[in-house]
Every structure is written in C-alpha cells, then in structure tokens.
Amino acid sequence: MVKEKQITIRIQTLEALLRRIPSDHPKRVLIENEYSKRMVGYKGEKSLDYYLSFLGEDYYIFHDIRLKGETYYFQIDVLIIAPRFILIIESKNISGTLTFDQKHNQLIREVNGKVDGFQDPISQVKHQEYQLKNWLNSKKLPDFAIETCVVITNANTIIKVTGEEKRNTPSIIKSSNIVFEIERLNEIHNHRKKQNKRQLSQLSNIILNLHTQPVLNILNEFNINVNDILSGVFCEGCNTLSMIRAGGKWKCTICAKTSKTAHLQTINDYYLLICTYMTNKQFRNFANLSSSTTSYKLLSSLTFETSGTTCDRKYHITLYQPK
Structure with missing residues (x-):
C-alpha cells in the first residue's frame, strides 16, 4: 500500500459542518444524508483493503488519487500499479439488485420494490482510463497497458448485466474476487515487458507528488451563511x-x-x-x-x-x- 484509504476531505468537511450548525438548521437533514452516503462509500472501500492486502510487494496501491489533466482534475477511487499494467478501480457500495444496462449506459438499482437510476460506473471508469492515459503521455511516463474494473463492495448485492457486452468492457466483480481478477490480468499481459522496481517506484513517487486535495467551499455549496456557523x-x-x-x-x-x-x-x-x-x-x-x-x-x-x-x-x- 502506498496511499492508504483515509477519511476524505469531503467527509471531514461534512463532519465539521454538522458540528457547527444548529440542530434545527433547515439544511441539516440534507447534510446528514450526504454524510451518510459518503460514509457508506468510505466503509466499502475500507472493506476492499482486506482483499488488496493479499497482493505482494510488486503492487503499488493508491486510494483517492486526484490528478490534473490538461484542463480538468480527475479522481480515481483505487489505482494499482503492477509490473505489466495499471488497474483503475471504481468502487461502489450499493445494496439491493444492481442491473448494468450496457445498451443505455446506465445503472439501475432495485431495493424493497423501489427503482433508482445511478450514473453508469462503467462509463465513469472508462473516462478515467482515457484521462490517465493522456496524463501519462503528457508526463512522458512509461507506456503501461491500462485496465479498468468496477468493484461492488457490498457482499449482499445482486449483480445483473443486460445488453450486448461492448469491446473492452470493464469487469464487474465483488471485492472478494479482486485478487483473482488481477491474476487474470497478469496472464493476459504476460507477454509485456515488466517494469523494474526502480521504474515502478519512480512512477509511484510522481503520482504521490502530483496528487492534490480538492478545494471545497461547502458553505456556498449548501447555501449556508457563515454567520450560521457556531x-x-x-x-x-x-x-x-x-x-x-x-x-x-x-x-x-x-x-x-x-x-x-x-x-x-x-x-x-x-x-x-x-x-x-x-x-x-x-x-x-x-x-x-x-x-x-x-x-x-x-x-x-x-x-x-x-x-x-x-x-x-x-x-x-x-x-x-x-x-
């Protein structure tokens, strides 16, 4: 592990806001809902750490990496640098029955008879792949093969996939299968030249040095007056x-x-x-x-x-x- 999973700045900011607004503030329920949602995601990624801990020292693992592209920043939930490839993981801790509709590029969740739509994590992680590839090229870094994967961290979630699978579609797996997925990718890229320890360490240091925390203005976001802060x-x-x-x-x-x-x-x-x-x-x-x-x-x-x-x-x- 190079950059461990930690409480994000977003979660820390929401905690600070909940400490310092009155209990009857009209925005409090909205903030509490956002905080609960973020904590669910955090706990899901923490549970993924258990399975990632079985990987050897050849793997460099980063949580919550945020890098600057040509115009915009992009963030990756989990980034794994292996000797022959890079793996981008988009993690989701969502309960119920999930249907990945590949025809319409959408994620549908059904729980207790209620149906909700979510942003498609397959499209998300493919866009991250595109951004990371451009970022590596702009920094003249080694030409790694980049793989993508969507990991569902809730062990009780049921996964369904509909529509015709497209070319280079990311795998959709549970946390418990991540090591086996990485073994599969190692076999696929076995023909590629391995990057040595020095090269992997150099890339790791560049990523850490260029990682930036997001700048938040939570009061503006929730339209809260600074005078409301206790x-x-x-x-x-x-x-x-x-x-x-x-x-x-x-x-x-x-x-x-x-x-x-x-x-x-x-x-x-x-x-x-x-x-x-x-x-x-x-x-x-x-x-x-x-x-x-x-x-x-x-x-x-x-x-x-x-x-x-x-x-x-x-x-x-x-x-x-x-x-």
Whole structure:
C-alpha cells in the first residue's frame, strides 16, 4: 500500500459542518444524508483493503488519487500499479439488485420494490482510463497497458448485466474476487515487458507528488451563511461546543472533561469551513477566547507560516491530523 484509504476531505468537511450548525438548521437533514452516503462509500472501500492486502510487494496501491489533466482534475477511487499494467478501480457500495444496462449506459438499482437510476460506473471508469492515459503521455511516463474494473463492495448485492457486452468492457466483480481478477490480468499481459522496481517506484513517487486535495467551499455549496456557523471549542466527551480555557487547559462546562489540545479541532473546523488562514482576532472569536495573549500563545505554538506585520499577522493554517 502506498496511499492508504483515509477519511476524505469531503467527509471531514461534512463532519465539521454538522458540528457547527444548529440542530434545527433547515439544511441539516440534507447534510446528514450526504454524510451518510459518503460514509457508506468510505466503509466499502475500507472493506476492499482486506482483499488488496493479499497482493505482494510488486503492487503499488493508491486510494483517492486526484490528478490534473490538461484542463480538468480527475479522481480515481483505487489505482494499482503492477509490473505489466495499471488497474483503475471504481468502487461502489450499493445494496439491493444492481442491473448494468450496457445498451443505455446506465445503472439501475432495485431495493424493497423501489427503482433508482445511478450514473453508469462503467462509463465513469472508462473516462478515467482515457484521462490517465493522456496524463501519462503528457508526463512522458512509461507506456503501461491500462485496465479498468468496477468493484461492488457490498457482499449482499445482486449483480445483473443486460445488453450486448461492448469491446473492452470493464469487469464487474465483488471485492472478494479482486485478487483473482488481477491474476487474470497478469496472464493476459504476460507477454509485456515488466517494469523494474526502480521504474515502478519512480512512477509511484510522481503520482504521490502530483496528487492534490480538492478545494471545497461547502458553505456556498449548501447555501449556508457563515454567520450560521457556531463558534466555540468542541468537547469529545459530550459532543458539545462547551469548552472554556482555564488554568492552561480546556475544560468542558457540561461534563468537566479536560484537554490540552481541543483547540486543534477548532482550527481544523475553521480551515475546512471558512478559510485557510486566520488572524489572532478571528481565532479568538471562533474559539470564544477572551484573551488575545492566550490566543497568540496557542497559535504561535503550532509553527504555522505567517505573513503580515504584528498588528495584522495572518496564520496560514494547515489541517492537523491526529496520530
């Protein structure tokens, strides 16, 4: 594994938004539904990791890679670099009975008598193949054969395929069959020259270095006013914005839990929801601090890059990831 599956920026941003909008906010149900949908997909891809763990050291595995094409960015759920080919995986954690209609390029889901249509994952992954091929060519990287695959991560889902299979149609498989699918592809490409360890490592490093996180503006997306965002420091003990600074630490006014680092989540929430930089005053207001000296000490201790003079200094915050 080179780039492991992690909670995405999108999910982290939705979590921050749910922490900081009132329980009766008119957009809350919409946000909760989006969050639930994203978590289902995340758990599905995490379950795929179990089967991918059976692959040997010859395979470089990346989750959630986002690269810049000539005009647009493109994102790949799972990218596997093997010595003789590259495999793009589009993963779907969808329950019920899935019908892949290859005549009309659509995915139909039936569950509990209800029928829904989804974007066709076969078309999605083929478009990703086209974009990745152009990206490799633009970077003058080795000419790999690119294979595609749609993986259904829900073990109970029933898969059906209708319509005539088109040329080079991606395989549609369950997670438990991914290793066998890769073995099949190895046999197909057995005639190709293997890329050596140095070449594979070089390509892996280029992909990691050029991977970029998406820039989100979640408040605009859901049409939420910044004034609707609640200030305060979040208590993990009782899940409320109820911590105050006292005696060099944070203490919850509801459950009495204490913490020395609770403000880090506050800075993360500001970064995810509002802006990638903050002033002393903005941090003080967002964390409900009364002392500018205290807010200065907290911000200065985090070694953020700064710009501006003492009076209007901006702290260019980054996302803190707990170890």
